[in-house]
Amino acid sequence: MTTACDDARALVPSYLDGELSEAQASPLRAHLLDCPACREEAKQGKTLKRWFEFEPAPVSVPAGFAARVARRAFAGDPGLLVPEPPAVRQRRPLLPFLLLATAVAAALLFVLAVAIQRENLPRSNRLDATGPRPPWLSRPAAQVEPAPAPAVRPR
Amino acid sequence: MITMQELAREDAQLVEEVLGGNPLSFQLLIERYQDRIFALARHYTKSAVEVEDIVQDTFLKTYRRLETFQRQSSFSTWLYRIAVNTALDFLKRTGRSPVTAVEDPELTASPVRAQAGSGVTVAAPDAALRREEIARITQEVLDELPEIFRTVLVLREFEDLSYQEMAEVLGISIGTVESRLFRARARFKDAMIRLHPEFAAPD
Numbered sequence: 001m002t003t004a005c006d007d008a009r010a011l012v013p014s015y016l017d018g019e020l021s022e023a024q025a026s027p028l029r030a031h032l033l034d035c036p037a038c039r040e041e042a043k044q045g046k047t048l049k050r051w052f053e054f055e056p057a058p059v060s061v062p063a064g065f066a067a068r069v070a071r072r073a074f075a076g077d078p079g080l081l082v083p084e085p086p087a088v089r090q091r092r093p094l095l096p097f098l099l100l101a102t103a104v105a106a107a108l109l110f111v112l113a114v115a116i117q118r119e120n121l122p123r124s125n126r127l128d129a130t131g132p133r134p135p136w137l138s139r140p141a142a143q144v145e146p147a148p149a150p151a152v153r154p155r
Numbered sequence: 156m157i158t159m160q161e162l163a164r165e166d167a168q169l170v171e172e173v174l175g176g177n178p179l180s181f182q183l184l185i186e187r188y189q190d191r192i193f194a195l196a197r198h199y200t201k202s203a204v205e206v207e208d209i210v211q212d213t214f215l216k217t218y219r220r221l222e223t224f225q226r227q228s229s230f231s232t233w234l235y236r237i238a239v240n241t242a243l244d245f246l247k248r249t250g251r252s253p254v255t256a257v258e259d260p261e262l263t264a265s266p267v268r269a270q271a272g273s274g275v276t277v278a279a280p281d282a283a284l285r286r287e288e289i290a291r292i293t294q295e296v297l298d299e300l301p302e303i304f305r306t307v308l309v310l311r312e313f314e315d316l317s318y319q320e321m322a323e324v325l326g327i328s329i330g331t332v333e334s335r336l337f338r339a340r341a342r343f344k345d346a347m348i349r350l351h352p353e354f355a356a357p358d
Contacts, residue, residue, distance in 0.1 A: 013337060017311065019318050048340060050279045051296075051347070052312035054289045059193040062207060066185035069211050073218035074178045080208050 004031060008038045016045050166230035174221055185214050192238050198309045199242040209245050213238040235324045239306055246302055277347050278356040299346040304339035311336060
């Protein structure tokens with residue numbers, strides 16, 4: 001199969017469906033006349049379409065159908081098959097939300113407990129007092145106001 | 156004989172009158188298209204009651220959405236779009252849709268057994284077959300196809316829609332219409348040979 005055949009076969013369905021312009025259809029027809037393989041392809045497509053070329057059975061519309069549906073439409077009838085409106089949809093169940101909230105609260109409590117525990121641990125393994133004095137102990141002694149001496153009553 | 160342009164102009168006029176509150180104009184619109192929509196709907200269910208439900212819902216939806224109708228497009232194409240969607244919704248709601256979102260037939264390999272060069276093709280319907288028999292066999296084979304393939308064949312072969320109209324009805328490109336039709340015909344051929352091997356013919 002040549003490139004021309006590839007191009008022709010790609011156009012055959014549209015040709016059989018009457019979708020090609022004359023400018024497109026004319027060279028295709030010429031190719032089909034020259035190429036038995038592509039002609040056979042077109043013939044098969046045409047044969048398949050014959051399964052759809054029967055006169056359909058007449059449609060039986062119930063009497064008064066149009067008047068009835070028009071009346072219902074103007075009366076605001078939404079029909080039988082419309083999806084349920086959001087307002088009447090089932091609400092989301094509460095249990096999954098409660099479980100999730102409990103799990104989150106438990107995780108937060110655990111983190112808080114670990115943080116408190118770490119705060120109470122000694123900050124160093126050394127037990128001597130050579131480390132820097134904490135600020136509340138470094139106040140100069142002179143600034144400490146001496147306690148008033150008890151008054152001595154002369155005898 | 157009324158031309159397509161005159162038909163479209165009359166449709167547009169009727170739509171305006173319906174929007175103006177005239178129920179008789181809507182009745183006329185329904186009468187104008189009810190045969191075509193009934194014919195379309197019966198490709199999706201064999202039950203006359205269900206066909207009527209689909210058609211009725213199509214027109215009720217049409218009325219509710221009439222304000223959104225773009226005047227520059229064809230009313231009949233717009234109506235077909237609502238009808239096809241209503242029929243497909245119906246199939247889904249009744250659990251009869253053979254195709255689910257995760258099993259998109261566009262993405263899965265199509266059968267190649269009956270495609271060109273496979274050595275087997277489909278013969279034309281026997282001249283001795285009655286019209287009813289051809290219609291029954293064709294519908295039986297169509298029923299085997301995933302609904303997206305059935306829909307393109309119905310719109311093209313029975314409703315005689317152009318590729319452009321099909322693209323508008325289905326909300327897809329013309330290129331997708333062409334490829335979907337190609338696949339649909341291959342599937343139709345494959346199903347025909349499987350269900351009715353008496354119509355298989357050597358390539």
